[in-house]
Each structure stands twice: as C-alpha cells, then as structure tokens.
Amino acid sequence: MSIVGKGKRAIQGAAQSVMKKAVELAPDSLLPGGRPDPLIRRQHGQIGRPVSRVDGPLKVRGAAPFAAEVALEGMVYAALAHSTIAKGRILTIDAGRAEAAPGVVLVMTHRNAPRLAPPPRFLSAAKAAAGDDVPVMQDDRVRWNGEPVALVLAETQEQADHARSLIRITYAEEPAATSLATAGAHEVGTFMGEPLSAKIGDAEAAFAAAPHKVDAVYRTPPHNHNALEPHAATLVWRDGALFVHDATQAVAHTAWSLARIFGLEEDQVHVSSPYVGGGFGGKTLWQHQILAAAAARLADRPVRIALSREGVYRVVGGRSPTEQRVALGADADGRLTAIIHRGVTPKTPHSAMPEPFILPTQSAYAAKTIALEVRTCDLDLVANTFMRAPGEAVGTVALECAMDELAEQLGLDPIELRLRNEPETDPVSGRPFSSRNLAVAYRLGAQRFGWDRRNPVPRSRREGEWLVGMGCATATYPYHRMPGGAARITLDAGGARIDVAAHEMGMGTATAQAQIAADRLGLPLEAVTVRYGDSSLPGVILAGGSQQTASVGLSVMMAHRELVGELLKLAGNDSPLAGLGAEEVESADAGLRKLDDPGRFESYASILGRAGRGELVVEGSAPMPLETMHWSMHSHGAMFCEARVNAVTGETRVSRFLGSFDCGRIVNPKTAASQFRGGIIMGLGLALMEETQVDGRTGRIMNRTLADYHLPVHLDVPEIDVIWTDIPDPHTPMGARGIGEIGITGTGAAVANAVYNATGRRVRDFPITLDKLL
Amino acid sequence: MTPFSYLRAADADTALQLAGVHARHPGAGHPGVEHPAAKYLGGGTNLVDLMRETIERPGTLVDVTGLSDRIAETGDANGNRGLLIGAAVRNTALAEHRLVRQRYPMLSRAIVSGASPQIRNMATVAGNILQRTRCAYFYDRAGSRCNKREPGQGCDAIDGFNRMHAILGASPACVATHPSDLCVALAALDATVHLSGADGERRLPFTELHRLPGDEPGRDTALEPGDLITAVELPALPLAANSAYRKVRDRSSYAFALVSVAAALSVENGTVTDVRLALGGVAHKPWRALTAEQALRGQPATEAAFRAAAAAELAAAQPLRDNGFKIELAQRTIVAVLGELAGHDRTGDGA
Amino acid sequence: MSIAVNGSAVKPPDDPRVSLLDLLRETLHLSGTKKGCDQGACGACTVLLDGQRVLSCLTLAVQCEGRSVTTVEGLGADGALHPLQHAFIEHDGFQCGYCTPGQICSAVGMIGELRRGVPSHVTADLAAGAIPHSREELRERMSGNLCRCGAHNGIIDAIAETYAETTHAEAAE
Incomplete structure (x- = not known):
C-alpha cells in the first residue's frame, strides 16, 4: 500500500473509532433497536406458528424453476476448460478441432474475449459481489489450478462438452505457492476492515503463571459448500441490457457488479434468482456468470452455463484450512486467567478474507487476559470465501475442544466450567450484551439430553463393539444486519x-x-x-x-x-x-x-x-446498523452429542444430538428447526468426514466429486433434537436473531468431545476419520 | 463424451458380432477383433461416467443388458448345487435372490454394502466386475498423470493422496485399488467366469480374471480385446452358508471401502476345517487371502489363530503416505469377521 | 420404438450421448428431475424406470426405448399431490428443494423394494421374509440421495408416516 493509501486508511480508522465510541455512548433510544419492536409483545399472531413453507407445493412437484431450467429461444450451451497448472502463462491454445466440431458456435479464450473490468471483490464496495478480483479471461496469466482458460458455446451440452475436450493448451509454468510450506510471509489478517487481533492484558504472562493450563494446536482442513444445485446461469443480452437468471444469494450485488465489469449502468443488468438450490456462502459472483455473459455478447446468442460438479470445485472457492493454537490458563476454581487463540490460515492474493477463526472467542468467556490473532499468507489457489459461519464454524472447534480438555484437567463438569466463565459484558469490546441466555440453554439442553448420565471417565461405557461417549460444546454466532x-x-x-x-x-x-x-x-x-x-x-x-x-x-x-x-x-x-x-x-x-x-x-x-x-x-x-456497535449481539447454543466409536475399526457414528439455542424469538418453529438441524448436520460432516483435498504439489483439488468429497448421508444423520429458549432480544426486529449459521458452530467440538469421552483419544486434527482412532 | 454409435444385442453371439469380434482360427496370429474401440455397455454406472470424463472413448457401444438376466441352479451327479448367474443380472436381483441369501449370504451382504440402491438397480454383474478404479488421479485426465490411463505417463498417486490406495500387490507403476464389493465375495466363493470371444467360449477362475498392475497397469483384467462375460458360476460351497461381508468406510453408507472382508468359515470341535477369505480395498484386484486361509486350516478357531493368520496375510503389505492404517484395519476386521463366524462374543480392542 | 415418459410416447434422441436426465430436462422441459453431479454420486436425478429407481444421469436415453419412465411430474394423479409430496411439506422434508424430487422418487421406489423383501446393508436377518420399516432401514435405503441443507430428519419422518399405515394390497398397485 502507498503512503497516501496508508494515510487514508489511518484517517478513516480514526474517524471510525470516534464514530464507534460515539455509538457506544449514545443513549439506547437513539439507536435502531433502542425501543423494542412492538411485535415482540404481540401474541397469537403468525409469528411463532409452525407454518409450512409457502413454496412447498412448487418444490415437491419439482415445479420451481432453478437457474439452469429457464429455457430461452435460440439458447446455446457453455462448457469450460480449466487450467492444469497453478501459476504461469498460457503459451499456445489449439482450438481448431474444437471450433470445427459439430454444433460449435464459439470458442472463447483470452485472445478473443471482450475487454472487461475486474470483478468488484466482496467488501471492496457496498454492492461488490465477487469472490475475487482476478481479471476474467483478459490475459495469458494463470493464477490457480483450475482457472477457466477457454469457454465453448455449442447448440447442445453434449456438443459443447465434447468440443471442450478437443482444446489443447500449453503453458509456461512458474513456481507457485500451493501449500503452507511454500507460502510467503505471514501477516495479521483483516476482516471487514478490522485487524483480526485483540489483546486484553498480558495473556502470555498470565498463562505462564496459571496453575491449570491447556495448550494445544487444532487443525481444520479446507471445506467446500457443495450445495446440491451446481452453480448455473441462463442469460441473454437485449438492446444492450443483460438479463441473468442466476443462482445467487446476492441479486442486487450481482447486478451492480456485472454492470461494473461490463461498463453498463446498474439498471441495465437484471438479475433474477427466485429459487436457489442451496448457497451456504458459495452462491455469489464467480467467473462463470461473467464468462457466460461475455460469450453471449460475442456470439449474440442467449447462453446457459451450468457448471459441472468438477467445475464448481475449480471455479468457486470454499473455506480455507486453519491451524489454531488455543492456550487456556485457569485458577483452581476454573476461572479463566488467560485465553490465547492464535494461528494461521492461508488465503489467496485475490480473495476478500482470511478465515476469521478468532471471532467466536472474542465474546466467549470472562477471562482476565485475552490474546487473539489470525495470521495469514497467500497461496495460488482458487479464492477462498465465506462458508456457513465463517470463523465461528472452525473457531469453535478449537476453543470448545480446549475448554473440554481444561474441564477434564480441573475435574470439573464441562458445562460447569463454561458457566463459571460466563461474562457480564463483552470481554473484548466491553459492550453490554443485548440478550445472552446461554446458561438457560445449557440447563434446558442438559436436562433433555440426559447429561447427568454421562460418565466423566473416558472409555467407561461399552456396548458390544461400540464405545459410547457424550460431549458438549457452546455454539455461537453474532447478530448481523448489513x-x-x-x-x-x-x-x-x-x-x-x-x-x-x-x-x-x-x-x-x-x-x-x-x-x-x-x-x-x-x-x-x-x-x-x-x-x-x-x-x-x-x-x-x-x-x-x-x-x-x-x-x-x-x-x-x-x-x-x-x-x-x-x-x-x-x-x-x-x-x-x-x-x-x-x-x-x-x-x-x-x-x-x-x-x-x-x-x-x-x-x-x-x-x-x-x-x-x-x-x-x-x-x-x-x-x-448502529445497534451492533452499541450492544454486543450474539446468539448462543448448547450442543450435546452422543457418539459411538467402533473399538475394532475406529468408525464413529453419532447416535444422538441435541442443540439448545438462545437465538431470540423464533419466527417459525418448523423452518427454524430445519435451519438448526441443517447447520448441525453440516457440522457433523465437518467433524467426521469433510475435507477438500488440495494436492500440495500442484494446487489441484483432487476430490472434486461428491463420491470423493464426503457429505453426511441419511444413515450418518440421527434424529436431531432442537429446542430453544425463545427469549426475545429486546434490541432486534421482532426480537429475533438470525439462525442460519449457528447450527454448524460448536457441533464439531461437541462431536470431538464425545469421541474423547467414548475412547480417551483426543483428536485435534479434523475430520475425525477412523484411522485417527485405531 | 466423444461421439459413438449405439447398438443393442440380445444375445452373446450378436454382441460379439456387433463389437466386430470374429472367431479366430486356431493358431492364427492376427487379432480377431475388427473394432478394438467397441465397448460393451451394461448398467452404465461406471462406463457412462468414464465416457463423460473422456477416459473411455469407444467408437461403438454394444448394449448387452439384453443378455441373460437369469439366475439358475446348477447341479452335478453328486447333488452339489451351485448357481449360474447371467451377465446381465442386476445387482439388486442377485442380492435379493433366495438361494443367494441362503447359501452365499456374504454375496448378498457384499452387494448391498456397495454403491446406492439406485446404482444397484442399474448395475449388472458383468459391469460390476469390469468397473475401473476410482483413483482420483486416474479420473483426472486433464490434470494428473496416470499409467493406467496413459501407459508410461507416470503415477501421481504414489506420492499424492493415496488414502484409498493399495497396500498389497501394487507396483511402482500403479497403486490403484479395485473398488467392487461384489467381486470380493466372488473371489472368496471360488467363482468361475464364463467368457465368449474370438477364441470361442471359455472359462476362467474368478481370481484369475483381475490382474495385479505390474508394469502393465492399463490392463485391469486378463480379458482379451472383444471378450464378453456371459455368466458367473458359483460352485457348491456348503461352508458359504456361514459367511459374512464387512465393509469399513469413511461414512456409514454410499462410500467405497477402505477395507472390506469377505469370509466363510467352517468350524468343527473348535477347529477350523475350512475357510474362504478375501479382502477388498487393499489391492488392484479383489484379494483372495490364500496365505491366511492356509494358516487357518486345521488350527483352533481362536482369536489368537485368527490374529496370526491375518498378520501372515498382511506381512507383505507396503504402506503409502496416507494408507498405512489399512494394514492394522484389515487385520482387525479379519479377526472380527472370523470371530463372528466362529460364534465368538463381539469384543475387540484398540481404539 | 419410443420411450414412455409419464405415460406419453417420446422419441429417443438422435444423439446417443444424451442421457435420460438431459432428455428430460433439455428436450422435454421436465426439469423436476435435477442434475446435482451428473456422475452418479448424489441421487438428485433419481427417476423410476419400469418402476425401479435408477439414476437418470448414468442412463443413456437410447437405452430406455420400449421402457417406461416416471418422473416427479408423473407421481401425482390429475394434478393432485402424491401423499408423499404432502408429507414432505408437512414434515419440512426439504429446504432449498433441489434434492427433493430425487428424494421423493427414490422413496417411492424404495418402498417397493422394502415390501418385496430386498435386503439392505442394515438388515439383521437375511433370511427374514418381511423387513421392518425401521428408521434405520429407511435411512440406509435413502442414503443414495444426498441433501446438503440437512433435511434428513424431515425426509425420513415424511416417508415413515406416509408408508406406516399402508398395506401390502396397496403396495401392489
């Protein structure tokens, strides 16, 4: 960054901190949420009723048209060719056979692609929608293994796919950083313009002096969203305007961003996306929509681009791996004297964020000293991005496993340890909580789950070949309003x-x-x-x-x-x-x-x-959304898991799971329960089987199919019990806080803690596959 | 997918003819195959996928799902009753067949632990046998080297992700595994494969059908170009009535085996009188565990003996970067399965 | 020879590369059958072929000549919802709705297999004539249909409720 840039940022930073202080000190009544939403008092209305989904009849008949199902007159089909090196230059492209293949309308490469502005990357502007800001097919550079290098349009998908297989490309390869070992310097990461670090007191000194301590490193692998609907768009240019039937979780952002890329007015791009087959953070603007729109303009034909499953892995980023050290110091009563949570997570030079795994620790426990830090380094991979509960999903894995380890060392019940460290106010920001009822959630959950039947001595319950254990962990996710x-x-x-x-x-x-x-x-x-x-x-x-x-x-x-x-x-x-x-x-x-x-x-x-x-x-x-600068606003959950580990094979099966949530008022108990369960099930995947395998030699994702990247199947999913406090947050609309992401948080740790209780084996390297338990 | 022409055959002779296979005269040196680019299509559950990945690029597809889908009892003069299974029998039909469940339960068990119900409804017996490895580097034609796909190209799996790969019988050229469950049971059951090809009809012991990779990993089987599997025959094997199949995998269903064990056991007065044992997920072919079988016959049916036999079988195992655990896992699973068949209490240790 | 799709005769494609899935989605505009992976790993494309559940992505359309295909669009009678479709709504057996038609078609095929006595990986007794409709059996038998939103509990609830009360006579329909 230039000196001018640094100066600007410093001034903005100063202005921001003055503003923050002012909002913190402002009277409640001047802020959004300062006066409770009248609907919080309203009884016997629709809020709180288990209404069935309004789009249900359409979806069970398969009649909801998704992005790849809109048919346009004269439409052609796209297929992408992906780079096979991580970094370098394209030397030659032989597209002759592809161009001559039956049905082919266009082969687009960097040599004939229209000139485009770089995509506005997330957080770089209010409506920026792109996962990265790499120029799209504008030059001969290759920036990651799998980057699109050619696009074929043909009359049928079969013809496009075949022609794509006929393209031959040679490269001049350059050294690439494709693993932590080959990465460059590490620096402190920033997220939403703030450095990912926090310091209260001298945590290292307090930790060194603590009579009880846990100091461990936890690792989580890369993950992919794997929405069942692969990314797709069907689009057409009409009179200089672009109409996109997209699968996106950001229609307005996508329209604005596409307008910037193609040099149009914002209202010249229309993005429609009424049905999206799962998103989880992955359905934003990536290269496929841009390439399809560019090709449609070149060919003057409407285009459908439906990424193959492999194409999704190659074009759309996922969650970065993390290596997290958690060091906890406690006094004899189990009161935390030090929390250290720091570690490293790679990103790419062109992505918007490092995985912010310290976020859940910021407001977790009332420790006297706290030291948090995310360091990051750049790798030449597809841009990592937001995936369900970025930060909290994997951050709670480390923090909440460490709490379990500390509880055992202290001879304390893990719930009791957590309750003894419940903070009065936000331990890092000092702000009051808008509403925090974690203790209630634990009490309700423990009772319903039968926590009192847990034997704290590991490996003490066995049924045939199966070792049975119970574990718990805290779930947490902030209230956001953008x-x-x-x-x-x-x-x-x-x-x-x-x-x-x-x-x-x-x-x-x-x-x-x-x-x-x-x-x-x-x-x-x-x-x-x-x-x-x-x-x-x-x-x-x-x-x-x-x-x-x-x-x-x-x-x-x-x-x-x-x-x-x-x-x-x-x-x-x-x-x-x-x-x-x-x-x-x-x-x-x-x-x-x-x-x-x-x-x-x-x-x-x-x-x-x-x-x-x-x-x-x-x-x-x-x-x-000034309320989030005035109060510390977070949802919580108490997660309970019963796991069975096979003593012969090391296979783990989750036999029972309960999530007890404190998420404000629940608007619709039926769909809310599904949201909670959905998050928990993705958490079971995180705990036991999910890992994107990036070959460190080439930067190439090798398990790019749903046969090789394991998601939980029906047999992996027990009946999941979900309950909630239903205590309204007085400072949020309807008294509600969002519930889409919290389910995945805490789950990984609850499973790992149950596995420990079952076997006496502490696995800190996720996922917990059977080889780690043999 | 590369363009191809599609033809349908109702019987083996027509299939050979459509595939351009002509009877070869005895002693004649020239190949009796006109279109080496022809492939037989069964349920398509693997071949269609491989064609979409352009790993297979046949010029002609001969649909052989119209061949026999009968399961017939065979018998000799001594009253030994086996089964003749048509090549086009679907996996589900084989798994649910009354006689299979009674006499060869390990085969039913193996089938229903494989793939998903939809795939088992589609996949034929012959197609299952001839499915190819799921090695990710084999599948990645655009971006990875593979000697099985392109002879001489090199193997990216040996030093790459090889958690799923072979610990037995691999070669420097190839460490892939055969992914079938059904085949592990067929290997244990002394099955015979009925073939039709340029040399006419012939039979091959099932355990000789699949190859170890050696320096020709491109060849999965001993089949000659144009050879068509017409049936699989199961011999009479009374001990198979006490048989089991156990599959260990990374999720509870719908995943390929890390290790699987097919076993049949006969114990009299506490002594192993006969045993069949085969392993899946450990080698380029379904691994018939002859060393362990030999070590067990005549031994007391004790956990110690099972353990020793399993150790003997795995003594030659060579781990790669990610799959060393399979050596211990295979032994434990063998011991557990044999213990179960011997009627031992379900206990075990480790973990 | 034609393919019977939900009772209507359909001409097989000229290009043998066209999968049954793409024939349904692109030619016939029956887009209820979903493409989640196009390689037999997710179950979203499940349809009934001569009454058996199969994956339409790995089935070449030309292989279906003379055979009968039922898709999610063909399940309900006279525009009314199939009881299982009702149950999916009631039990919230879906979120995004993308895997849903495949789950529903798969469940319809599955229940036929269960009643026929086809064993599964979790069936305790291979010799048993009747297999219990336990949740574990349902879960194993539905494991070929992935769901990423995590609607698994609702899906199994919907199937269990729909088929709990029905008799063998109804199964024969």
Missing part, C-alpha cells in the same frame, strides 16, 4: 404484497417474512405475498451472515411506518382515526386502530375505497 435494507409494501383491498430483493435458498425466508408482514400489517397470512430474489426489487440484502430476517424485518417495519402515515393522510377527517398521529395507532384486523382505544378503527379497504385508491405503494429503508 446496510442497505429496503422494502416496498403494496397494499390493496385484498391484502399486501411485500417486494424485497432478498433470497430464498431454503432458509424459509419467504415463509417467515410473510408471517412477520402479516403480523406487522394486521393481515391474515393468506392476504400477504412476498416477492423476492430479483434485482429490480428494493434493497441490497445479502443472504449472508444470517442477517436476512433482521434486515428484511426492519425494512418492512420502516415501510410499514410510511404506510401508516400515508393511510392516516388518506383517512382524513371523516375517519374514526381522524386526528391521530402515526405513533397513536397500530395495524390490526386488516386496518388501523388507536392503540389505547381499539374501537377507533378503520379497515384498509375502507380507507383506500373512500380515497378512491386502488392501491397504496410505500417504500421504507432500514437505518444504518
């Missing part, structure tokens, strides 16, 4: 439609938001529809960070405020509501009524009818 939330309400005599550029990848967004809007507007559920997944709708709402519930919820709240004001204006002097201000009324029974005098009521239909209006359209925007 800037940019907005929503539109269209009200007519029959009900309301909510328009919001949010996403439904299976989280239940469409269903939960319909429930919330129904309560917000005082309408029956059937009278509310939610339109989402389209960049033409209001809002910049990433389906990430478990923030959609809050972001959309608050946006609709703000739009509703506008709506009430407009309705009161329309109601005029002839209404029972005459003279009332927006603060004096609430929505109920498909109309407005006075808060303390429900008899003063007029229905929406009546107001609109008298005003001669068919419909009323209002839009609202969410304020900046």
Whole structure:
C-alpha cells in the first residue's frame, strides 16, 4: 500500500473509532433497536406458528424453476476448460478441432474475449459481489489450478462438452505457492476492515503463571459448500441490457457488479434468482456468470452455463484450512486467567478474507487476559470465501475442544466450567450484551439430553463393539444486519404484497417474512405475498451472515411506518382515526386502530375505497446498523452429542444430538428447526468426514466429486433434537436473531468431545476419520 | 463424451458380432477383433461416467443388458448345487435372490454394502466386475498423470493422496485399488467366469480374471480385446452358508471401502476345517487371502489363530503416505469377521 | 420404438450421448428431475424406470426405448399431490428443494423394494421374509440421495408416516 493509501486508511480508522465510541455512548433510544419492536409483545399472531413453507407445493412437484431450467429461444450451451497448472502463462491454445466440431458456435479464450473490468471483490464496495478480483479471461496469466482458460458455446451440452475436450493448451509454468510450506510471509489478517487481533492484558504472562493450563494446536482442513444445485446461469443480452437468471444469494450485488465489469449502468443488468438450490456462502459472483455473459455478447446468442460438479470445485472457492493454537490458563476454581487463540490460515492474493477463526472467542468467556490473532499468507489457489459461519464454524472447534480438555484437567463438569466463565459484558469490546441466555440453554439442553448420565471417565461405557461417549460444546454466532435494507409494501383491498430483493435458498425466508408482514400489517397470512430474489426489487440484502430476517424485518417495519402515515393522510377527517398521529395507532384486523382505544378503527379497504385508491405503494429503508456497535449481539447454543466409536475399526457414528439455542424469538418453529438441524448436520460432516483435498504439489483439488468429497448421508444423520429458549432480544426486529449459521458452530467440538469421552483419544486434527482412532 | 454409435444385442453371439469380434482360427496370429474401440455397455454406472470424463472413448457401444438376466441352479451327479448367474443380472436381483441369501449370504451382504440402491438397480454383474478404479488421479485426465490411463505417463498417486490406495500387490507403476464389493465375495466363493470371444467360449477362475498392475497397469483384467462375460458360476460351497461381508468406510453408507472382508468359515470341535477369505480395498484386484486361509486350516478357531493368520496375510503389505492404517484395519476386521463366524462374543480392542 | 415418459410416447434422441436426465430436462422441459453431479454420486436425478429407481444421469436415453419412465411430474394423479409430496411439506422434508424430487422418487421406489423383501446393508436377518420399516432401514435405503441443507430428519419422518399405515394390497398397485 502507498503512503497516501496508508494515510487514508489511518484517517478513516480514526474517524471510525470516534464514530464507534460515539455509538457506544449514545443513549439506547437513539439507536435502531433502542425501543423494542412492538411485535415482540404481540401474541397469537403468525409469528411463532409452525407454518409450512409457502413454496412447498412448487418444490415437491419439482415445479420451481432453478437457474439452469429457464429455457430461452435460440439458447446455446457453455462448457469450460480449466487450467492444469497453478501459476504461469498460457503459451499456445489449439482450438481448431474444437471450433470445427459439430454444433460449435464459439470458442472463447483470452485472445478473443471482450475487454472487461475486474470483478468488484466482496467488501471492496457496498454492492461488490465477487469472490475475487482476478481479471476474467483478459490475459495469458494463470493464477490457480483450475482457472477457466477457454469457454465453448455449442447448440447442445453434449456438443459443447465434447468440443471442450478437443482444446489443447500449453503453458509456461512458474513456481507457485500451493501449500503452507511454500507460502510467503505471514501477516495479521483483516476482516471487514478490522485487524483480526485483540489483546486484553498480558495473556502470555498470565498463562505462564496459571496453575491449570491447556495448550494445544487444532487443525481444520479446507471445506467446500457443495450445495446440491451446481452453480448455473441462463442469460441473454437485449438492446444492450443483460438479463441473468442466476443462482445467487446476492441479486442486487450481482447486478451492480456485472454492470461494473461490463461498463453498463446498474439498471441495465437484471438479475433474477427466485429459487436457489442451496448457497451456504458459495452462491455469489464467480467467473462463470461473467464468462457466460461475455460469450453471449460475442456470439449474440442467449447462453446457459451450468457448471459441472468438477467445475464448481475449480471455479468457486470454499473455506480455507486453519491451524489454531488455543492456550487456556485457569485458577483452581476454573476461572479463566488467560485465553490465547492464535494461528494461521492461508488465503489467496485475490480473495476478500482470511478465515476469521478468532471471532467466536472474542465474546466467549470472562477471562482476565485475552490474546487473539489470525495470521495469514497467500497461496495460488482458487479464492477462498465465506462458508456457513465463517470463523465461528472452525473457531469453535478449537476453543470448545480446549475448554473440554481444561474441564477434564480441573475435574470439573464441562458445562460447569463454561458457566463459571460466563461474562457480564463483552470481554473484548466491553459492550453490554443485548440478550445472552446461554446458561438457560445449557440447563434446558442438559436436562433433555440426559447429561447427568454421562460418565466423566473416558472409555467407561461399552456396548458390544461400540464405545459410547457424550460431549458438549457452546455454539455461537453474532447478530448481523448489513446496510442497505429496503422494502416496498403494496397494499390493496385484498391484502399486501411485500417486494424485497432478498433470497430464498431454503432458509424459509419467504415463509417467515410473510408471517412477520402479516403480523406487522394486521393481515391474515393468506392476504400477504412476498416477492423476492430479483434485482429490480428494493434493497441490497445479502443472504449472508444470517442477517436476512433482521434486515428484511426492519425494512418492512420502516415501510410499514410510511404506510401508516400515508393511510392516516388518506383517512382524513371523516375517519374514526381522524386526528391521530402515526405513533397513536397500530395495524390490526386488516386496518388501523388507536392503540389505547381499539374501537377507533378503520379497515384498509375502507380507507383506500373512500380515497378512491386502488392501491397504496410505500417504500421504507432500514437505518444504518448502529445497534451492533452499541450492544454486543450474539446468539448462543448448547450442543450435546452422543457418539459411538467402533473399538475394532475406529468408525464413529453419532447416535444422538441435541442443540439448545438462545437465538431470540423464533419466527417459525418448523423452518427454524430445519435451519438448526441443517447447520448441525453440516457440522457433523465437518467433524467426521469433510475435507477438500488440495494436492500440495500442484494446487489441484483432487476430490472434486461428491463420491470423493464426503457429505453426511441419511444413515450418518440421527434424529436431531432442537429446542430453544425463545427469549426475545429486546434490541432486534421482532426480537429475533438470525439462525442460519449457528447450527454448524460448536457441533464439531461437541462431536470431538464425545469421541474423547467414548475412547480417551483426543483428536485435534479434523475430520475425525477412523484411522485417527485405531 | 466423444461421439459413438449405439447398438443393442440380445444375445452373446450378436454382441460379439456387433463389437466386430470374429472367431479366430486356431493358431492364427492376427487379432480377431475388427473394432478394438467397441465397448460393451451394461448398467452404465461406471462406463457412462468414464465416457463423460473422456477416459473411455469407444467408437461403438454394444448394449448387452439384453443378455441373460437369469439366475439358475446348477447341479452335478453328486447333488452339489451351485448357481449360474447371467451377465446381465442386476445387482439388486442377485442380492435379493433366495438361494443367494441362503447359501452365499456374504454375496448378498457384499452387494448391498456397495454403491446406492439406485446404482444397484442399474448395475449388472458383468459391469460390476469390469468397473475401473476410482483413483482420483486416474479420473483426472486433464490434470494428473496416470499409467493406467496413459501407459508410461507416470503415477501421481504414489506420492499424492493415496488414502484409498493399495497396500498389497501394487507396483511402482500403479497403486490403484479395485473398488467392487461384489467381486470380493466372488473371489472368496471360488467363482468361475464364463467368457465368449474370438477364441470361442471359455472359462476362467474368478481370481484369475483381475490382474495385479505390474508394469502393465492399463490392463485391469486378463480379458482379451472383444471378450464378453456371459455368466458367473458359483460352485457348491456348503461352508458359504456361514459367511459374512464387512465393509469399513469413511461414512456409514454410499462410500467405497477402505477395507472390506469377505469370509466363510467352517468350524468343527473348535477347529477350523475350512475357510474362504478375501479382502477388498487393499489391492488392484479383489484379494483372495490364500496365505491366511492356509494358516487357518486345521488350527483352533481362536482369536489368537485368527490374529496370526491375518498378520501372515498382511506381512507383505507396503504402506503409502496416507494408507498405512489399512494394514492394522484389515487385520482387525479379519479377526472380527472370523470371530463372528466362529460364534465368538463381539469384543475387540484398540481404539 | 419410443420411450414412455409419464405415460406419453417420446422419441429417443438422435444423439446417443444424451442421457435420460438431459432428455428430460433439455428436450422435454421436465426439469423436476435435477442434475446435482451428473456422475452418479448424489441421487438428485433419481427417476423410476419400469418402476425401479435408477439414476437418470448414468442412463443413456437410447437405452430406455420400449421402457417406461416416471418422473416427479408423473407421481401425482390429475394434478393432485402424491401423499408423499404432502408429507414432505408437512414434515419440512426439504429446504432449498433441489434434492427433493430425487428424494421423493427414490422413496417411492424404495418402498417397493422394502415390501418385496430386498435386503439392505442394515438388515439383521437375511433370511427374514418381511423387513421392518425401521428408521434405520429407511435411512440406509435413502442414503443414495444426498441433501446438503440437512433435511434428513424431515425426509425420513415424511416417508415413515406416509408408508406406516399402508398395506401390502396397496403396495401392489
């Protein structure tokens, strides 16, 4: 970075810290969430009901059209050729046989690709959507093994695939860094503009002096999202504008980013993505959409690009590996005197973040001294990216295993150790917690799971060949709300439609938001529809960070405020509501009524009818998310696992699992339970089987199939019990906090701790495959 | 996929003819195969995938799923009853067959521990036998070296990810394993393969069908170009009624074996009178454990004897970077399976 | 000879490379059958071929001449949902919905195998005529269908409920 750049960053940093201080000290009432959302008090509404998914009938019939299922007139099919070296230059490309193959419309390489601006990489701008900022097929450089180097368009997929296999490319290879051993210097990583480090007191000295201590290194491997739907886009240029049917968790970001890349106005790109076959952080902007759009422009034909499963591994990054040292010092009572959590995780020169594994430790325990640090180095690989609970998923593995190790050393129950170290305020930021009920979650969970039946002595329970053990761990994920939330309400005599550029990848967004809007507007559920997944709708709402519930919820709240004001204006002097201000009324029974005098009521239909209006359209925007700078806002969970390890073969089977969550108010118990379970099951994969195998010699991913990259199958998944405190967070919309990611946190450690209790073997190198238990 | 023409055969003679295989005159030196690029297609569960990866690029596909899908009882004058299994019998049909479950339970067990139900409904017996290794470097035509795929190219697995690879019978040229479960049982059961080819009809002991890689890893089997498997025959084998198959893998279902054990055991008065033992996931071919069998016959049916036999079988094992655990795992699994067949209590140690 | 897809006669493709899956999705626009891996590793493309569940991605369309294919679009009668489809909604047996048609078709085929007495990896007694509809049996038999969202519990609940009460007579339909 230049001196000017450094100076700029310092000034911005100073301004930021002044701002942060001001927000911390501001009175609650001035902040979003400062006054509790009235819906928190509301009983007997739609919120809290186990409503079945509104998109269910479509999905069980296979009738929901995903991105690769939209048919366009005259469409051609794309196939990608990938580089086979990690770094270097393309010397020759022989595309002659491919160009002459039947059905081929175009072979695009860096030699004929249109000139494009580099993709805006995540966090580099408000609406940046790309996993990396590598120029896309613009030069002869190769930056990772598997980078797209040619694209074929043909009349059928079979023809495109065949022609792709005929392309011959030679390279001038250059030395590449493809493993930690070959990486360059390590430096402190930054995440969201903040350095990934924290220091409270002298942790090394406190640790050295502690009477009880654990000091261990934990390793987690790379992971891939492996959504069942491979990335795909079907797109067309019309009159200089680009229309994209995409599979994305960021419609607005993708439209803006594509506009930047192709030199267009933002409104010249339209991204539609109503159905997404799983995302988990991976369904953002990667090279395939850009390449397909470029090829479509060159060939002047609509294009479908559906990545092969291998293509997903080659083009879309996943979670980086980590090597984490956790050192815990405690006094004789089990009170932590030192927490040291530091380690290294590689990234790529062109990716947006190092895996921030210290995040869960920042607000975990009331230690007197704390030292946290993520160091990172650059490797020549496909850009690593966000994957379900980035940071927390793997950070809790190390921290919560170490807590288990410390509990054993102290002869304390692992739950008791955790409760003894519950902080009053956030140990690093010093901010008050908005709502923290981890102890309640532990109590409820332990009781239901039968924790008291656990024998603390490892290897003390055996059933035939199977050694049986129990373990627990804390799950945690922050409340996020990103800037940019907005929503539109269209009200007519029959009900309301909510328009919001949010996403439904299976989280239940469409269903939960319909429930919330129904309560917000005082309408029956059937009278509310939610339109989402389209960049033409209001809002910049990433389906990430478990923030959609809050972001959309608050946006609709703000739009509703506008709506009430407009309705009161329309109601005029002839209404029972005459003279009332927006603060004096609430929505109920498909109309407005006075808060303390429900008899003063007029229905929406009546107001609109008298005003001669068919419909009323209002839009609202969410304020900046200052609440997260004022309170420490986190969800928690107490995770319980019973694992069985085969004494002969070392195979591990999880026989029981329970997650007890404190995530604020639960909007829809049915879809929420599925979200919790889904996270936990991905956590079981992380614990026992998932690993992306990157060949350190070549930087090439070798297990690039779902036969070789193991996801849990049905037989690996026991019945998973999920319960929750349902205690509303007074400072969040609806009292809810997001729940999409927390399930994967804590799970890996709970499994590892159960395996330890079963066998007496402490595995610190994940996944826990059978060879580590022989 | 590389373009090909698709033909369908209802019987073996037609299949050979469509594949361009002509009867070879005795003593004639020239090959009797017109189109070496022809391939027989069974359920397609492996071949179609390999064609999509352009590892297999046949010019002609001869669909042989129309060949016999019968499972017939055979018998000789002495009343020994075996089974003749048509090449096109689907895996599920074989696993669920009453006589297979009664007389060769290890075969049923082996089949249902393989792949997924959908794949077992598709895959034929002959196709399962002729499936190719799942070595990731073999599959990665674009980016990895493999002597099996391209003779002389080199092997990227020997110093790469080789957790799934061979510990027995490998060569410097190839460390791949044969992925089948069904074949491990067939190797243990003294099966015979019925073949039809340029040399007419012939039979081959199943254990001689698959090869060790040596310096010709490109050849998985002893088959000549154009050879067609028409049936598999199981001999009468009374001890197989007391048989088992145990598969150890990285997840509880739908994964290839790290190690598998097929065993049949006969014990009289505490002494092993006869035994069949084969291992999967450890070699380039289904591994018939003759050394262990020999060590066991006449020995007391004790855990110690099982342990010694397993150790003898694995004595020649050569681990690679990632698969050393298979040596211990294979021995433990052998001991556990034999113990179960001998009626021992299910105990074990380690872990 | 034609292929019967959900009861309608369909001409096999001229290009023998076309998989049954691509015939369904690209030619017939029956995109309910999903492509999750195109290599037999995920089960999303499961359809019923002559009543047996198979993977349409590894089936060449030309191999289906003279045979009958049922896809998720052909399960319900007269536009109504199949009972299993109802149960998937009720038990939240899906999230993103991408693996769902494959799970449903697989379950329909699976229940036929279970009633026929086809043993599975977890069947304790190979000689037993009737196999219990235990959760473990259902889980093993559905293991060829991956789900990344983690709807496994709901899927098994839906299958268990749908087929718990039905009799052998209904199974014969």
